[in-house]
């Protein structure tokens with residue numbers, strides 16, 4: 001029910017339209033059925049209609065009002081018209097449902113993408129990539145399927161209600177008895193519905209776990225294969241796959257058992273109802289014929305509604321899992337951005353900045369001035385807090401106290417996106433996109449052309465090897481840049497950071513994978529960039545230390561000047 005309310009609230013107009021079309025279709029179905037009943041009764045010889053069941057009499061009156069005599073021809077025409085109208089309305093309703101199912105899947109995907117992309121850096125550190133890819137690709141379709149099942153259930157329910165009203169007009173006693181028994185039948189089968197729901201939820205959870213684990217394995221498959229340990233991953237993946245299989249089988253059993261139990265019970269109930277109508281309520285033959293027909297269909301609708309409901313709840317777990325993932329990502333949204341336009345002509349300054357991951361302090365009262373146009377380098381032992389300091393400058397992490405000032409203005413007052421677009425960033429681990437060299441350098445930015453890419457590649461000392469590639473700039477780099485060497489990947493990452501001519505170039509160990517010649521090329525580039533750009537690097541390499549203007553040493557979150565500016 002929670003899911004139905006959620007859909008009704010999220011898509012009110014579409015849901016209302018669909019319901020309206022279904023209701024009208026149900027009413028037309030009832031009209032068609034009443035015409036049929038009238039014919040049946042007329043054929044039974046009850047010419048004046050006195051013994052006709054109520055809806056049949058009303059159809060006669062309705063036809064008389066229109067000046068149509070209740071003969072076979074007009075009755076048949078009315079029935080055909082009603083059925084055609086019903087079919088058209090069902091088509092309209094089903095088309096709406098189909099569009100909405102596609103819309104639900106799109107909304108889930110976009111909702112998750114936007115929530116994820118708008119999250120704080122800490123969110124990415126704790127959320128497995130595989131969980132997100134599973135959600136975007138497979139699970140969102142399954143979750144949207146829950147809307148389809150909900151709509152199918154409503155369609156059957158509306159039609160069932162129309163039949164119930166007709167049946168009540170014919171014999172309220174027999175109908176009430178059927179409704180009561182139908183209700184009992186449904187609650188008796190509740191266990192099977194619950195089992196399908198549990199198995200569906202488990203299937204979603206297990207699939208998310210499997211895809212998450214598989215993504216991690218594939219990302220580190222090289223060391224696994226190199227050390228002959230892929231069988232360890234295989235064992236875990238196979239166990240998780242078997243668990244999914246078990247959950248699927250449970251769902252199948254619950255789904256198949258439901259109709260298998262419903263049908264004999266239904267037959268028994270129909271027989272009981274018939275007996276009641278004939279032996280105890282003393283209904284006329286015409287009414288009994290109608291009662292048999294209506295009650296059998298009515299109980300049929302009961303069971304169908306329950307089957308659709310079961311289908312819906314077995315897909316529901318996936319829907320709520322995605323819904324919670326979106327809420328989780330939204331809760332981790334980046335803080336509101338300021339609106340001031342940043343400039344970097346004087347300095348980036350950190351004033352008494354303190355940052356901790358939970359209880360663990362990482363930056364412990366950092367005071368640092370990074371002058372514009374200079375080359376500032378941070379060195380220090382592993383885990384000292386160098387990358388964390390850089391993340392604070394970018395605004396990926398917010399310090400618990402202290403300030404980051406850009407040309408004297410606190411970072412939170414600045415427009416975050418504009419500030420970050422002024423940054424060129426070379427990360428410690430170079431991961432390229434599975435695309436061409438060109439796209440890897442420009443990131444698909446339409447404002448940047450081939451000339452820009454070539455200039456940046458030349459500056460990064462990468463043009464020589466790119467020019468020799470078979471397709472030059474258009475050469476695909478393979479999955480995560482796997483077709484290139486570590487040093488080549490690193491130079492492409494440097495070109496990517498330079499291509500948009502950033503005001504602040506941040507490099508985290510930019511030459512760690514380069515040979516001496518390539519390192520000299522990058523060093524010369526950085527030396528040339530000095531004065532035009534502000535450079536902030538983390539490095540231990542003497543080549544870069546030689547061209548730095550200021551070198552700071554970080555030890556256990558505190559900063560020490562390691563050298564005076566070089567000339």
Ligand SMILES: Nc1ncnc2c1ncn2[C@@H]1O[C@H](COP(=O)(O)OP(=O)(O)OP(=O)(O)O)[C@@H](O)[C@H]1O
Pocket residue numbers: 125357360362380381382383384385386387388389
């Ligand atoms: N997401 C995180 N959650 C908790 N602790 C973290 C997290 N990221 C980093 N740390 C911790 O913060 C400290 C500083 O990490 P940081 O990456 O800034 O070090 P670093 O000086 O750049 O190290 P390296 O030279 O090895 O890259 C380390 O002790 C690390 O364990």
